Structure formats: C-alpha cells, structure tokens
Amino acid sequence: MSKVKKKVIKIDLEKCNGCRACEVICSAFHAKPQYSSNNPARSRIRIVRDPLRDIYLPVYAGEYTKAECSGKDKYVIEGKEYSECDFCRASCPSRDLFKEPDSGLPLKCDMCEDDPEQKEPMCVQWCLSDCLTYEEIEEEAEEKIKLEDVEIGLESLVDKYGFQKVMDAAARMTKKD
C-alpha cells in the first residue's frame, strides 16, 4: 500500500467576510499572461452570497456536467436556506457559474498547479481571514486506484453500449438483489 499526498482546502464558513479577494486573485493568476487582467466571472472559486441572510459560501469549480439535475433539494442549516446547487461544484447548464463569460467553456479549479508551482493555492494566500486554509494530507493510494478502475471500466462500457443501456442494466441488477 502506497501513500499519496492529497491537497485539501478547508473552508471555515464562520470566517468568511465576503470580500471576494479569492475570486480576484484566482482570476488574475489564471489570466494569460499571468496577472495581466482579472475578472471574478472567470474565477474558479465563487462566493455564493446573500449578505442580508448571512449566507457566505465559497464554492470551488469542479467537473463539467452536460445536464442539470432533475430534482433540486433545499437545505436549511442554522435557519439559513441553501439550494443544493449552492454547494455544487459543477459547471452546469443551469447556471452561469464556472464558465468563461465569453465562450461559455467550463472552468475548473486546478489547485493553482499552473506554473509556477505555488506553496499554497492563491485563493488561500489572499484569504487573510483564514476562511480558506490549506493542508496536505496523506491518503492510502489503493482505494483511489480501485475507484479509478471502476470509472475507467464504466466509461468504456458507456462508450460501447451508450449511457442509457448501462444504466438500465445496472438498474436491473439492483432489482435482482
């Protein structure tokens, strides 16, 4: 069993002051040439904010998704209502978050692995209130490989038979159990 380093950004919602410095620096860091421009609409972290209801939720851009979810649940946390999408990292057709404003191409947080390699992600460096902190944790590597195996396998099945057929087959298998 080997161990791998995993990069984790911890988000402490209590400490967010809503300044959006994280958005500023992320978009500047990823500008070409680097820092030549900035535009929060291009940031890979966005603050979902509703100041009068005390909602400040930093969300990182994750995977691109082709279709939006059908059901959207609501969460109530300490009296504040969030939609499921508020927590979601997807660059999704249901919203304009995590998309290049002109081309609509999806954006994804890359942990600032662009060059030059940073000691900490830029958004963390610019978050002086410690809402965002960075840690590297060690994780067992095998499980991750297994997951990836399954994913690769599934992907190939999907490629071969199409998504719907695979899903149907999986549904039938679950029913048999």
Next chain:
Amino acid sequence: MRYAETGYNLEIDLSRGNIERVETDPKWTELYLGGLGTNAKILWDRVPPETEPFSPDNLLIFSTGLLCGTPAVGSNRTIVSTFSPQTQLMAYSMMGGFFAPELKYAGYDKVIFRGKSPNLVYVWINNAKVEIRDASHLRGKGAVETQELIRKELKDPNAQVAAIGLAGENRVFYASIEQGRSSASRQGIGAVMGDKGLKAIAVRGTKDINVARPTEFLELCNEVLKYIQWRNENPIKNVEPIFQGLGSPQEMAIIDEKWHTTGFMWGNARTRRKDFWNKEAEEQWKQTQESVRTRLISCYNCPMKCGALISVPGISNYMMKCYTKLTYTMAAMSDLEFGFRIAQRATEYGVDGYSTPQVIAFALELYEAGILTDQDMPGMPTGTEERFYWLLDRIVRREGIGDVLANGTHWAAKAIGKGAEAYAHNNIKKHEQLPLKLGMLNPVYFLMYCTGEKINITQIEGQFPQEPFAAKEQREEFVKDWLQVPDEKFKQYFLDWDPRGEHSNPYYPTIQATCEIVDWMERMHYIDDALGVCAGLSSFPLKPPYHMHNYPSFISSGAGIAMDEAGLTQVARRNRTLIRAVNIRKGMRRADEKPPEDHWRKRFPELEEKLLDEYYKFKGWDHQGIPTKASLRELDLAYVADDLEQRGIIRNEQG
C-alpha cells in the same frame, strides 16, 4: 489598450431616456487620474455655477476610481459627485462595498446622469446592455428593500444595486444612497438622485480589467497585503483603541466606546458625559453589540471587515459600518440598543447617520426652549426615543415640521427664526459636523475644518496623530517605523510636539509646519479619492499600507502612466485646486471658511487669521482663498483661470 480603466463612460439623459457609451480622453487620466479628479473636471466643464442642484442641468456622477476593479487591495470606492442642495457647493460622497468594481467589469468608468425622468425609474447596466426601467412599483420602498426587490426582479443575485429610500425620493437635504454594506451619505446626494427620478442603479459585469505591468503590479499588491497582516498583528501603541488599527473606524468590532462616549457630545452636540463609560455601561453595551452583530463583513477585495450584518430581533436585517452606531444613541441620550434599532429604519429611509440625529436633537432642543411649540409638533409622543422615531418619520415624508427639518439645521433655523439659529451651532458651510467640542484650538484641525472641500473632517484627516504623545520615548518609538512620511521633517514636528508648554497647541506645530501637515493629509485623501482606494487603508488611519512612496508605482504599473512622487503630488494639487475653483465659482469665499463657532473653547482670532493667510499662500491662493492665475497655470488649469477671470472673480491685478 487602456489599463486599469475601461476608457468608457455611460452618459444617461433621464429626460429623454437616451443612453450613450462615450470613449474618454486618456489625457484626462494623466492629468486627473480618475474618480473624484475627473468628476470635478466634468462638473467644471458642464455645470455652470448658476445651475441649481435640483435643476435638470445638474449632473449626478457615479464614478469608479482609477484602480477599482484591479487587484489593488481595498480599491472599491464609488465616488458620487454632484451639487449639494444643502451647501449649494460641490458634493462628493463616497461609498465602499461592491458597486464600483462591478461597474468596471461591466465596461464603464463612470455613469453620468443628466436631466430628470418624468416617472420614477431605475437603470439596469448588464455589460453592454443598458436599460432604463420603470420603478413605480418601488416608490416609497426602503433603500435596502429596493436592492433586494431589484435583484429578484432581474433574477441576478450578483447584481450590485445602489438605491435611495423615501428620503431621497422626497429630496431630504441629507438623503443618502445605500448600497449593500455601504452608503454615500453626506451632503444630500440622495436628494439629487430622487430629484432626477432615479430610484436605483443596478449593475452586473463580466469583463476583464487589465493592468499594464502585471508582475510588478501584483508584487505591490502582495506587499500591501503583507503589511496589512503585520499591522493587524501590531497595533499602534499609546493611542486609543480606535486609532490603533487599520480600516475605517472599526466601530463594529470595537466594544470599548470610552473615547467616543466621554469625549464626544450628546444631545444636540452640547452635553459632555465625562463619566459615562463605566463597568455597567460597558457590560450592557457589550451585550447589546454582541447579540445583534451577526457577522463582520468587508468591502470588495479587502480583509478589514469594517462593516457588520445587524440583526435586531423583530425588525429586518441591515448592514452598518462606522460611527452611525453611536450617532442616534448619543443624540437621543439613549443606549446602544436604541441606536441599532432606529438605524435600521433610518437606513431603509436612506438618510445620513451624521446629520439626521443632529437635526432631530436640534428640533427637540427648540421644542424644550419653546421656539417650536405643540402647534408645530401636533401629536408628538412624550418619550425622547419615541420622539426620535416620530420626527424621523415626518422628516422623510416632509410632513408638517418635517418639511422644514428636512433641509437640515441651517435652513430649518432660518425658516423657524425666533432665535433658532443659535441652535444650529454645529455646522460648517451649512452642513452638520461630528458632535465634538474641545478646549484648546488645534491649528492643524482648524485649517482642515475651515478649508476642507469635503466639509467633513473624517474625510480630510489622518496620517498625523490627533494629539501629541506625553513621553519623548513614546514619540521616538512611534517615528521609528513611520515610513509613510513624505519627508523626514514630519517626524521632527511630531517629536517636538508637546502636550503642554511652548511646543504645544495652538502655537505648535508652527504655522509653516501646520500648513505642511495639512497639505500631506489632504494630498493623501485626494489621491485615494481619484484612485478609488478606501481611505481606511490609506489617508485615514495612522501608518497605512498605501502611501506617497508606493502609490506612484501602483499607478505606473497598473495604469501604465509614468508617475513619480513629484508627479503624483502635482496631480493631487491639481485636483484639490480644481475642486476649490468649482466651489469658488459657486461663490464660496474666505468668510465661509470657519469651524463651528463653539468647536473650541479657547480661540485665537489673530492666530487663526494668520493660519488662513499662510495656508492660502502655501496653496497658491489669494487672500480670499481664490487660486491665483499663476498657480492655476502651473497646474495646467489655464482654462479655469480664464473662466474665473472672465467672470471677474480673479481680478486682473492678481497677475
């Protein structure tokens, strides 16, 4: 390519419903930088002095500063400029928050309104798409409520909205413009907005802002951030808590209010309560503040979180910053709980937190004195707190006595007569000031109060400590890392400044040193107001991260304009002189340049005259405070000199 700025203004004629996007002249940026500087230029060029503030020909300008929208920390100011119905002079009020950067991302440096809309409207700026929309359904709605309703209506939670409340709609002379956690409150610019039939502006932008030399610019930003962090960990010693840190006064964070409550005046700026702050008061106020303060919040791209979300049980949430926390409390001789409660209603109405409580306390004093009677105040309740609500409601509706009071203490006193003028005692140039009454004349403050074009001390002062330090060693420690001084001599002025004796107020700092200190302080403010950087990180607190030595590089690497300290000093002088000229053309003269009569108990008429004389000379102004032809020419303001000469304001013999 234009750097830091977009190079475009929006021109909106509300009478004709016409919207134009106009490219600006880059030469203007070199001369005036942007923000307040270019606002003043536009007002000079386009609003002749005969224009009444409530004329359709008056302009209302919402401007970003040159650095707004760049990664420069804390550059988020919206500089709103027009002519004030209260002072009849140029008004420029600024707000932080999120509006200016959003406007930049939408592709504009300024929005310039002229004309008057026949119906109440709001403007929606969504990148290139700009529309004037009906706002009749928003009539009478609160300023905070309106922002929410518009965001819902536009289905854009990220739109930034600046709105007026009932006070602005009814042209109350101290109506504010509210925006998120911020407001542009002073000098009645909300009234001009209401007069134009403009309920709100909503803006959303998703375009880039470019900087000229990216790596260098970002390095400077990182240095500022590092310094802020260091300053936050190393508060300044030997000063009151309010002076220790950065930011606009940290009223939302600070509980200890000894300095304000025992040093500032209560009621109609008259009663000092030296013993007010005791253990019991502290306990009670701490409890109140902590129970209503939900979260400390920042403006765009700034870590200082000077504002707060306030949630008082039973009324809707609102946001607050700065000294409004105490103004209602102290004017009503009440407690903090009352202050937080009434401020919610006042914020929805959209009124200035400095002037409003003073106007109400003034009215109540007139009532006590029998100058205002039951006939003027039919149905007024008996308790002071209830009376505050009652009068506030009437003022913003201009009902009965409220209609008179809505013009501020100066104009109200004139209208009421019967000796009421003596009760409007805390004004400069017809505008209500901080309720502060002191003993010994401070020459530096004397000049700032008299001559500051902003007519508001907190937006003129900063940099140089308000009082001398008692011990020599304390002073030596203070100057050790005082890197912000533009010249080493300022350290000596401070080292030599004693609380008592030969080297103390009012004769020390010397007249020359006083002029230089004032010049430094206002210079920093004029630079901030052109760049759109919050004074809380620059001109206002002691030892700020932005100063004369790093600003030139911010401008050259950010905007691509060659700039050094001498050049920047020249721009600040130009802007300061231009605004002075605007006001001179409006009729302002030496006789208007006075502090509130009773601001200091000990006055020195001869010295005061000398201070004004020398300061005017230092600035290149004549005996009346009018810029001379030569000094205007030297500042590339020959067109101002010509105009003033044509009008006979500058006399030929001046040279």
